[in-house]
Amino acid sequence: MLTPPETEPLTPEDRTLMGPGPSEVHPRVLRVMSAPLVGHLDDSFIEIMNEVQDLLRYVFQTENQWAIPVSGTGSAAMEAAFANVVEPGDTVLVPTNGYFGGRMASMAERAGGEVAYVDAPWGEPLKPAVVEDAFHQHDPDIFGFVHAETSTGALQPNVPELTDIAHEHGAYVIADSVTSLGGVEFRVDEWDIDVAYSGAQKCLSCPPGASPLTLNDRTMEKVLNRDTEVRSWYLDLSLLEGYWGDDRSYHHTAPITNIYALREALQLVAEEGLEARWERHEAMATQLKQGLEALGLELNPEDEYWLPSLNAVRIPDGIDESALLSDMQADHNLEVASGLGDLEGEIIRIGCMGYSARTSNIELVLYALEDALRNQGYEP
Ligand SMILES: *Cc1c(COP(=O)(O)O)cnc(C)c1O
16 A cells, blocks of 8 residues: 655645736636536536637637637647648648747647748747748748747737738638737737637636637638548547537537636626727736836837737846746745747746736836846846
8 A cells, every 4th residue: 555645735826927827817717616517518518618619709809610619728729720720741831930830830740741931030020021932932731820929029910911921822821829819909800810729828817728729611621621530539620529519429528617717717808898908908018018118128029019918028138037037936926937949048028918917916027026136236
């Protein structure tokens, strides 16, 4: 017999979350997560599934029939998009301007695709002319782009121009909206996006576990007429159609509690109104930006493609970034994050997402950051 480990009842830290996700969860979402479970085929749960799908169509601004929460984190919705849409031999064009374009490449490759790249420096968006050139050079079947690059704090503007280029060349467009959905303007139908996925724990302020995905009919037709089976059984949309489509038959047990949570988080978006929510994110991030500037700091991306939900702040010369982050956590119970990849050591990343995007949190970030900078002799 193994003896039980010596553990106590769990009391997690109660931190202020202002990093790149997870963001703080709204109390109403936490409350529904303590509700008892019903079965995943219970009529009352099917009603909740329908409501989640309607709410997803609203936050994505789409009339797509296909709008579902994928079981798993944002990467699961991302992999569902690439694994289903990419068939072996398809050419997939992905960006090099951040961490998540690299993840797109890995997923496309695993799905049997040939990866081609469209370049921009980390911290800058793709330029339409460069995308056009890449289309001429590689003739891709699928084009993936990241609307809000969480690793760099850069927003991709000109989305309708990019989707036009792709469609003129007969390609399908997959948009990563993990750090934009419910936080910054994002419109699936108006911008002519074929596939979009997101995550729960960024601007929707919901725990990770059930992640938004939508596909239009044209793309579902490609998916349902594949010559080869999708390599992932779990994420195969032709099988998931049985559960989320008209049949409502068993595929895998839905993460009931996460669906409750997402339902309430999306309900909160609907109550606030999508446009009001975009405006709140911008107003809160503007407070943050002004406070950072008053400290003598500057954001890494140009104003033109500043991403309110994720603020990449340049670290002044001579400041030790990891000491900065650990002081803010130790002295103020606050989480913000370091840079990644090409920007590692050059920036810190401050999220301004969902329920975390509120004045008291912004004030704490500015106060804690000033304090931590002064610990290293920095005088604003
Ligand atoms: C967080 C994130 C993901 C991955 O989501 P997980 O929930 O961590 O799996 C993908 N793309 C972007 C842009 C993200 O910020």
